[in-house]
Amino acid sequence: MRQETRKTRRKEIQQAALALLVQHGYAATTMASVAKAAGASLETLYKWYGDKPGLFRAMVQANIEELRDELVMSAAAFRDPLAAVQEFGPRLIAVLTSEEVVALNRAAAADPSGDLGRIIAEAGRGSIAPQLTDLFARAMEGEDPAQVTEVYLGLLLGDLQIRRVIGRMPPPDAIETRERSDRALELLCRLYPACPSKPPT
Template sequence: MREETRAERQAQIERAAYRLLRERGYGGTSMLAIAREARASNETLYRWYGDKNGLFKTMVEANARETREALLRAIEAGDDPLECLENVAPVLLSMLLGERAIALNRAAAADESGELGAAIAAGGRNAVAPLVEELLRRACEEGSLAASSPSTAAEQFLGLLVGDLQIRRVIGVLPEPEADFVEARVFTAMTTFKSLCGSSCID
């Protein structure tokens, strides 16, 4: 199968999985049901993803890919780390508050097995947070930031950026934010974060 054809089929499978996830939750969404919804063979799903947990982990990783790639480019480019963080923050926040992330988190909250929550942690936060930490490590080394450690700085920044917004989205009291809301939130988070930091990190 050609690479672009496989990518198209995977996108169809993942869209079908999201539809069923919203309707049935994680426990009620089987590989067979996803295969039928996507008009694919059950064998193909198991060959490509291994099992249901593998499929959803792939979906989480795909949802976080733009943020992760933007952070990697910023780290590799060696540009001003705080400026890079400010540029990436809207992408990160939009991803975390987007419909796909919210569907995954709602399903994870109802999944007693904990499988989906583990997949979200592995493919989402655990893949992105270390890159934020690396940017802040560089800011510390360059003397533009002060914190007890880069990991503490990353936790502080993510707390200021996200706060309880994702929880409010998951429980349905906050609509998907518009671009101006995201821009204002990023500005406030960055301004507050910079005001809390001085000129050097203690590692």
């Protein structure tokens, strides 16, 4: 199978899995039901994903990989690491409050095993946070960069994801994500003396 064709097919399978996840929850969504809904063979699913956790890990990673690449590109494009963080902030908000990620988080909250929640934490936050930590280490010498990352993510996201998951707000628009990102960095620099006196503009 050609690479482009396989990429399209994987996307179709993952969309089918997401639809079943929203309708039935993580525990009741099986590899067999995904194969049937996607019109794919069970053999193909096991070959490509290994098992059900592997399938849903791939779904989370599909959202995160593009984000991670954008963060790497921002870090390379901006001499000032805080400028890279500022550029990346709106995209992070947009992805984490998107309909697909909200659906995954709703399913994780309803999964008594906690398996889906662990997958999301490992493949999502566990992939992005270390790169942010590296940027903060370069920007704020003498501070604990891991702690700075935690504080920044709290300022950036607040309760946005929770409000999206419980259906109390629509996805924020581009203006709101930009304003929230700028404000988060401004507040962060007030909290940490090692931060440059004025965040990038």
